[in-house]
Each structure stands twice: as C-alpha cells, then as structure tokens.
Amino acid sequence: xxxxxxxxxxxxxxxxxxxxxxxxxxxxxxxxxxxxxxxxxxxxxxxxxxxxxxxxxxxxxxxxxxxxxxxxxxxxxxxxxxxxxxxxxxxxxxxxxxxx
Amino acid sequence: xxxxxxxxxxxxxxxxxxxxxxxxxxxxxxxxxxxxxxxxxxxxxxxxxxxxxxxxxxxxxxxxxxxxxxxxxxxxxxxxxxxxxxxxxxxxxxxxxxxx
DNA sequence: CTGTAGCGCAACCCAACGGTTGCGGGTATA
DNA sequence: TATACCCGCAACCGTTGGGTTGCGCTACAG
Numbered sequence: 001x002x003x004x005x006x007x008x009x010x011x012x013x014x015x016x017x018x019x020x021x022x023x024x025x026x027x028x029x030x031x032x033x034x035x036x037x038x039x040x041x042x043x044x045x046x047x048x049x050x051x052x053x054x055x056x057x058x059x060x061x062x063x064x065x066x067x068x069x070x071x072x073x074x075x076x077x078x079x080x081x082x083x084x085x086x087x088x089x090x091x092x093x094x095x096x097x098x099x100x
Numbered sequence: 101x102x103x104x105x106x107x108x109x110x111x112x113x114x115x116x117x118x119x120x121x122x123x124x125x126x127x128x129x130x131x132x133x134x135x136x137x138x139x140x141x142x143x144x145x146x147x148x149x150x151x152x153x154x155x156x157x158x159x160x161x162x163x164x165x166x167x168x169x170x171x172x173x174x175x176x177x178x179x180x181x182x183x184x185x186x187x188x189x190x191x192x193x194x195x196x197x198x199x200x
Numbered sequence: 201c202t203g204t205a206g207c208g209c210a211a212c213c214c215a216a217c218g219g220t221t222g223c224g225g226g227t228a229t230a
Numbered sequence: 231t232a233t234a235c236c237c238g239c240a241a242c243c244g245t246t247g248g249g250t251t252g253c254g255c256t257a258c259a260g
Binding site: 125126127137138141159160161162 | 205207208209
C-alpha cells in the first residue's frame with residue numbers, strides 16, 4: 001500500500017513514533033490511546049501493508065516493530081522532487097546571468 | 101492543514117512533481133490529468149493549506165508555485181522518528197556489549 | 201460591446217475511512 | 231480443566247474525501 005497514506009493519519013503517526021522507542025502490541029497501544037483495540041489493529045495493518053512495520057508472532061501476542069526502511073520511501077520521494085526543484089532554480093539562475 | 105494528508109493522494113503527488121518543473125495553473129493541469137478543473141482546484145487548495153504551494157494571482161489566472169519549505173516538514177518528522185529509532189538501536193548495542 | 205477563457209462557489213453523489221460491537225479461536229495461567 | 235488474555239474476522243455506522251455538474255463573476259481579445 002501507499003506509505004504516504006499510511007502516515008496521513010495522526011493516530012498512525014503517533015503509533016509510529018511510539019514504536020521508535022521499541023516494539024509494541026495492539027492491546028498495549030490500546031491502553032495508551034482512546035480508541036478500541038480493533039481500531040488499533042486496523043491501523044497496524046495499514047502500517048504493515050505500507051512496509052513501515054514488521055509483525056512477529058510470539059505465542060499468543062503479536063509484536064510490531066518499526067521498519068526504518070519503509071521511511072526511506074518517503075525521504076526518497078521528497079528528495080527526488082526537491083532535486084528537480086533545485087535543478088530548475090539552477091537553470092533559472094543560469095539564464096538570468098546570461099541575460100545580464 | 102496536514103502536509104502528510106496533502107501528499108496522501110496520488111493525484112496531488114503527481115501535481116507536486118509537475119510543479120517541481122515550474123509553476124502551473126489549474127486549467128493547465130486539467131488538460132494533462134483525466135479529471136475536471138474543479139477537482140484540480142480542490143487539490144490545489146489542499147496543497148495550499150498544507151503550505152506546499154504558493155498561489156499568485158496574475159490577471160485572470162492563478163499561478164501555483166511549489167514551496168520547497170513545506171516539504172521540509174515531512175523530512176523533519178521522518179528524521180525525528182529515525183533519530184529516536186537509531187538511538188534505541190545504539191542503546192541495545194551498548195547493553196549487549198555489556199552482557200558479553 | 202460582445203465573446204471567450206479562467207476561476208470560484210455551491211450542491212450533490214458515491215466510495216472509502218475511521219471507529220464500534222460482537223463473536224470465535226488459540227495460548228498462557230490458576 | 232477452567233479461565234483469563236490476546237488476537238482476527240465480520241458486520242455495521244457516521245463522516246469525510248474525491249469527483250462531478252451547474253452557475254456566475256472577472257479579465258482579456260475581437
């Protein structure tokens with residue numbers, strides 16, 4: 001799924017931030033957040049499909065760990081756009097200097 | 101508005117990419133994309149409220165220019181999370197070395 | 201002045217999203 | 231074995247999002 005969509009929800013971003021400090025489970029998060037466990041579970045599924053998180057089953061509970069590689073998709077896209085932007089600015093500067 | 105939400109839509113991302121090569125107007129984009137001008141206009145409003153774009157009125161048309169500063173909000177959030185993640189990994193490494 | 205091109209506003213429609221509740225199935229623990 | 235605990239699946243609901251159509255306004259060109 002899309003990583004930007006996964007991060008578009010404030011609750012999911014908060015979860016990602018939480019997971020940066022260590023792995024968590026769904027019920028664990030449901031105690032910190034004002035929504036039900038099933039809602040959390042849906043959010044975690046979204047983060048999983050976006051490749052932002054790894055799920056590892058341990059006995060009866062499922063532990064979710066942050067996947068830093070998934071975040072790179074975001075930065076790569078942004079830097080790609082930023083690069084094109086910078087190149088355009090460079091071209092504009094070149095032209096204006098040729099003008100003068 | 102939220103910058104992650106603004107980038108969560110594929111059409112809006114495509115528009116941002118297009119604007120990286122230079123300013124555009126709504127009707128200009130509506131000729132390249134398979135949706136109506138009003139839909140484009142809504143998307144541009146979303147990008148504007150997210151601070152990703154600057155709108156400058158010129159006569160009867162409105163020219164939209166990419167605002168690279170808005171993209172920094174994305175990278176800053178990602179790097180913030182990534183930093184916390186790296187610190188955690190460093191702590192784990194420290195503990196394991198103390199163990200051995 | 202008349203026509204055309206670009207834009208904004210408002211109403212409407214359908215699909216998707218975030219959230220809830222209820223239930224059933226594994227897995228520890230007493 | 232009985233009993234909690236953690237989880238997944240499914241159904242359902244209200245709200246929002248992306249998109250369309252229609253109308254009216256302003257600005258430029260003939």
